Amino acid sequence: MSPAMDTHHPSAYRLTTARLIGSGILALAVAMGVGRFAFTPLLPLMLRDGTLDAATGAEWAATNYTGYLLGALTAPWFGGDPRRGLRLALAGVALTTLAVAGLDGPMAAPLGAALRAAAGVCSAWALVCASAWCLAELARHQAARLGAWVYTGVGLGIALAGGLAWLGGQQPARWLWLELGLAAAFGAVLVGLAAPRGAAAPVPRPLSAPAAGPRRHSPMFVLSYGIFGFGYIVPATFLPAMARQQVPDPLVFGLTWPLFGLAAAVSVGAAARWLPAWPRRRVWALAHGAMALGTAITLVSQSLWALAAAAVLVGGTFMVATMAGLQLAREQFPANPTPLLARMTVAFAAGQIAGPVLVRAIGSAGWAGLDALAWANALATLLLMLTAAWLWRGGEVPGHAKGR
Numbered sequence: 001m002s003p004a005m006d007t008h009h010p011s012a013y014r015l016t017t018a019r020l021i022g023s024g025i026l027a028l029a030v031a032m033g034v035g036r037f038a039f040t041p042l043l044p045l046m047l048r049d050g051t052l053d054a055a056t057g058a059e060w061a062a063t064n065y066t067g068y069l070l071g072a073l074t075a076p077w078f079g080g081d082p083r084r085g086l087r088l089a090l091a092g093v094a095l096t097t098l099a100v101a102g103l104d105g106p107m108a109a110p111l112g113a114a115l116r117a118a119a120g121v122c123s124a125w126a127l128v129c130a131s132a133w134c135l136a137e138l139a140r141h142q143a144a145r146l147g148a149w150v151y152t153g154v155g156l157g158i159a160l161a162g163g164l165a166w167l168g169g170q171q172p173a174r175w176l177w178l179e180l181g182l183a184a185a186f187g188a189v190l191v192g193l194a195a196p197r198g199a200a201a202p203v204p205r206p207l208s209a210p211a212a213g214p215r216r217h218s219p220m221f222v223l224s225y226g227i228f229g230f231g232y233i234v235p236a237t238f239l240p241a242m243a244r245q246q247v248p249d250p251l252v253f254g255l256t257w258p259l260f261g262l263a264a265a266v267s268v269g270a271a272a273r274w275l276p277a278w279p280r281r282r283v284w285a286l287a288h289g290a291m292a293l294g295t296a297i298t299l300v301s302q303s304l305w306a307l308a309a310a311a312v313l314v315g316g317t318f319m320v321a322t323m324a325g326l327q328l329a330r331e332q333f334p335a336n337p338t339p340l341l342a343r344m345t346v347a348f349a350a351g352q353i354a355g356p357v358l359v360r361a362i363g364s365a366g367w368a369g370l371d372a373l374a375w376a377n378a379l380a381t382l383l384l385m386l387t388a389a390w391l392w393r394g395g396e397v398p399g400h401a402k403g404r
Contacts, residue, residue, distance in 0.1 A: 033157020
């Protein structure tokens with residue numbers, strides 16, 4: 001081992017740990033901020049420019065979430081070298097984003113849907129490979145407790161992509177796609193250069209791998225995770241478009257998405273700092289309750305203050321719910337959580353896909369005096385409240401957790 005990698009030396013240890021965390025944060029910022037969610041702040045600008053309609057926008061969103069599911073199921077292809085998978089995935093995010101900027105003509109809509117599906121695949125690969133490599137390397141350097149900070153990259157990426165769309169909203173959306181693609185390419189290069197060399201950590205086994213004699217668990221556990229996917233995705237996809245209906249100035253409506261991302265980044269750090277001793281079911285229940293409040297606010301008012309509050313409430317809970325749900329699955333099945341994680345992943349992806357599909361099915365005409373977004377948010381509010389109550393009843397008071 002070279003002196004630079006000698007973790008017995010305090011300064012080398014700090015440098016290596018900082019590079020690992022920084023590489024993970026940047027990788028997730030590119031993968032999720034651009035690969036998964038760049039479309040959200042750009043949708044209202046594309047609607048403004050007339051390059052996309054709301055129905056096609058819902059289809060692009062649904063294909064991206066479908067691609068994410070396929071990427072999560074195929075990420076174990078990179079089990080022998082997750083760093084190679086991470087580099088390939090980040091390059092894919094950059095290239096597909098740049099390609100959207102060049103779309104034109106009658107085939108733009110289907111080609112755009114295909115590109116967003118490919119971006120979803122690449123973002124899932126990046127998430128799995130970055131987690132497998134970065135978290136295992138942190139554990140090897142006796143810094144596993146710092147792993148949660150890597151996931152602040154998701155919120156930071158959302159905030160940065162949203163900030164670019166916000167500050168540059170006077171430009172055509174095509175130019176912003178180009179700028180985001182270049183930013184993603186720059187981030188991919190930085191990850192490749194900054195990531196310290198080390199032993200490759202294996203990617204987890206395929207999510208569909210069978211388990212020998214799995215323990216029983218409540219179907220409500222899996223259903224709750226699927227409802228979480230449905231509950232957050234409508235605001236996560238359409239909040240800026242809803243704000244645009246109130247104020248056409250992109251410097252105003254574009255602010256909702258950076259708020260969403262900043263809330264996600266801050267909430268992950270806050271949960272890691274102040275709620276480590278709380279039962280995961282209680283943390284998950286609180287996240288569902290706050291998210292339900294965020295979706296309900298838009299039913300009462302769609303003023304800018306209400307949409308900003310919804311961005312903070314939903315953005316500030318979706319990554320906390322993700323971490324709490326996955327941590328709880330590992331707590332209940334420490335020997336082999338893969339079967340439960342598989343069901344949760346499928347349910348979550350189905351919930352994500354169902355949100356835009358429901359909006360697309362109701363269409364622009366609405367029903368019974370409510371538009372498609374209102375119906376989707378109303379259903380999300382009800383389901384999130386029911387699952388929050390179920391999760392809370394199953395949790396223990398901090399400091400009095402029962403043995404499992």
